[in-house]
Amino acid sequence: MASSGLLLFLGCLASALLAGATKVHHHEFIVQETPVKRLCEEHNIITVNGQFPGPTLEVREGDTLVVNVVNQAQYNVTIHWHGIRQFRTGWADGPEFVTQCPIKPGGSYKYRFTIEGQEGTLWWHAHSSWLRATVYGALIIRPREDKPYPFDKPAREVPILLGEWWNANPVEVIREAQRTGGAPNVSDAFTVNGQPGDLYNCSRQDTTAISVKPGETALLRFINSALNHELFVSIASHKMTVVGVDASYTKPFVTSVLMIAPGQTTDVLVTMDQAPTRYYDMPGVYTTDFPANPPVQFDYTAQNVSQSLWQPIPATKLYKLRFGSVVQVVLQDTSIVTPENHPIHLHGYDFYILAEGFGNYDAEKDAAKFNLENPPQRNTVAVPVNGWAVIRFRADNPGVWLMHCHLDVHITWGLAMAFLVEDGYGELQSLEAPPVDLPMC
Numbered sequence: 001m002a003s004s005g006l007l008l009f010l011g012c013l014a015s016a017l018l019a020g021a022t023k024v025h026h027h028e029f030i031v032q033e034t035p036v037k038r039l040c041e042e043h044n045i046i047t048v049n050g051q052f053p054g055p056t057l058e059v060r061e062g063d064t065l066v067v068n069v070v071n072q073a074q075y076n077v078t079i080h081w082h083g084i085r086q087f088r089t090g091w092a093d094g095p096e097f098v099t100q101c102p103i104k105p106g107g108s109y110k111y112r113f114t115i116e117g118q119e120g121t122l123w124w125h126a127h128s129s130w131l132r133a134t135v136y137g138a139l140i141i142r143p144r145e146d147k148p149y150p151f152d153k154p155a156r157e158v159p160i161l162l163g164e165w166w167n168a169n170p171v172e173v174i175r176e177a178q179r180t181g182g183a184p185n186v187s188d189a190f191t192v193n194g195q196p197g198d199l200y201n202c203s204r205q206d207t208t209a210i211s212v213k214p215g216e217t218a219l220l221r222f223i224n225s226a227l228n229h230e231l232f233v234s235i236a237s238h239k240m241t242v243v244g245v246d247a248s249y250t251k252p253f254v255t256s257v258l259m260i261a262p263g264q265t266t267d268v269l270v271t272m273d274q275a276p277t278r279y280y281d282m283p284g285v286y287t288t289d290f291p292a293n294p295p296v297q298f299d300y301t302a303q304n305v306s307q308s309l310w311q312p313i314p315a316t317k318l319y320k321l322r323f324g325s326v327v328q329v330v331l332q333d334t335s336i337v338t339p340e341n342h343p344i345h346l347h348g349y350d351f352y353i354l355a356e357g358f359g360n361y362d363a364e365k366d367a368a369k370f371n372l373e374n375p376p377q378r379n380t381v382a383v384p385v386n387g388w389a390v391i392r393f394r395a396d397n398p399g400v401w402l403m404h405c406h407l408d409v410h411i412t413w414g415l416a417m418a419f420l421v422e423d424g425y426g427e428l429q430s431l432e433a434p435p436v437d438l439p440m441c
């Protein structure tokens with residue numbers, strides 16, 4: 001016994017030294033029904049570990065996350081690690097019936113993946129029905145131990161999750177809409193870190209307070225986890241310096257208002273240089289009448305295949321890509337009365353946004369507008385209302401990757417498709433074998 005203990009210890013030491021101080025973080029996510037009080041009423045909602053929002057995961061670039069998801073709720077569930085590239089571990093990405101069958105009530109599945117080449121703020125959420133209304137949390141990726149931020153070290157760091165709250169059960173809200181063919185009921189409140197704020201003052205607990213000392217600079221990690229709304233954020237009297245979006249550093253720029261599409265994250269530095277008092281972070285929103293038809297048409301320069309690798313995506317919406325090919329996607333919004341942009345999210349990749357514009361995309365004319373020098377890198381692009389965006393990525397991550405509108409009402413209307421990226425040459429360009437506990441249907 002003693003010698004095996006010693007061997008184990010030496011083994012750990014050796015692997016820590018070899019891996020350049022990267023860590024393996026183990027977490028347990030118990031998906032369960034939990035009573036919470038919001039808007040003066042108590043409701044049973046689905047949470048992770050009884051927390052709403054769920055636990056914040058904190059890692060460094062190069063680390064590995066092992067999250068054992070145990071489903072003690074009455075719904076099928078999967079978890080998506082929004083923005084994580086999942087290189088060679090596509091089966092850990094999470095979309096229900098696309099990359100995995102759901103974890104059934106009573107079941108469990110251990111997600112295991114390594115975070116490589118990404119730093120900043122991402123998040124995780126359920127990718128099954130509308131469970132993500134309450135099943136979500138922050139995923140923070142700091143630089144490796146010996147590497148600084150590309151900006152001055154902030155005095156404190158605060159994740160700020162902007163969300164939506166329904167008094168009704170969100171799963172019932174979407175089921176009702178699917179049954180009747182109507183639009184789902186709109187939410188009853190917006191929330192900041194799970195709280196609806198001071199206007200609902202039935203309890204003094206209703207506001208999220210973040211204390212910052214005068215003169216201090218804070219790194220605020222905003223995450224738009226609302227299901228169906230683009231959000232505008234400002235902090236009274238303060239300027240914000242944007243330093244990162246979607247876990248890609250940006251050239252810093254100063255603004256007093258942020259527009260964050262659903263699914264997107266924005267990291268800002270704020271110096272508390274106004275007189276000490278209470279300042280409000282006010283998410284705002286545009287009005288919400290959705291058209292009855294999916295308004296975005298996808299135009300892919302990709303090959304159509306009739307057979308899905310794992311799960312039933314309609315063949316007309318599955319596009320096969322050769323490993324390493326460069327894919328350009330023109331996202332054209334063809335709606336007449338859409339009130340909001342379409343946040344199109346691609347799984348498994350960070351893509352470059354070459355250009356965006358209004359009206360119809362004109363392949364000849366608009367190619368001249370492409371930014372091929374320093375295009376922004378994102379995992380979500382807000383396609384302008386009645387406009388277009390052109391994105392490009394290299395298909396160097398094998399697997400089946402969903403691309404969809406991150407406004408959840410629009411997924412129900414069919415605004416989702418997938419790329420099947422084939423394996424390349426050799427082990428390092430191929431999907432690893434799926435884990436043995438990958439849920440089966």
Ligand SMILES: *[C@@H]1O[C@H](CO)[C@@H](O)[C@H](O)[C@H]1NC(C)=O
Binds near residue numbers: 168
């Ligand atoms: C949606 O709203 C309507 C009208 O207020 C209400 O009758 C219905 O019960 C709501 N549906 C759900 C699932 O809460």
Ligand SMILES: *[C@@H]1O[C@H](CO)[C@@H](O)[C@H](O)[C@H]1NC(C)=O
Binds near residue numbers: 199200201202
């Ligand atoms: C909150 O407080 C104000 C004044 O203090 C009161 O007028 C209002 O009715 C309260 N709102 C709720 C939802 O309790």
Ligand SMILES: *[C@@H]1O[C@H](CO)[C@@H](O)[C@H](O)[C@H]1NC(C)=O
Binds near residue numbers: 304305306315316
């Ligand atoms: C894709 O394949 C389906 C089924 O074979 C076909 O109906 C559809 O027109 C194809 N789409 C494109 C864009 O080629």
Ligand SMILES: *[C@@H]1O[C@H](CO)[C@@H](O)[C@H](O)[C@H]1NC(C)=O
Binds near residue numbers: 076102104440441
């Ligand atoms: C749960 O997932 C199983 C497949 O694992 C499927 O057969 C079943 O219909 C799902 N249940 C619901 C309510 O979607």
Ligand SMILES: [Cu+2]
Binds near residue numbers: 263345406
């Ligand atoms: Cu997401």
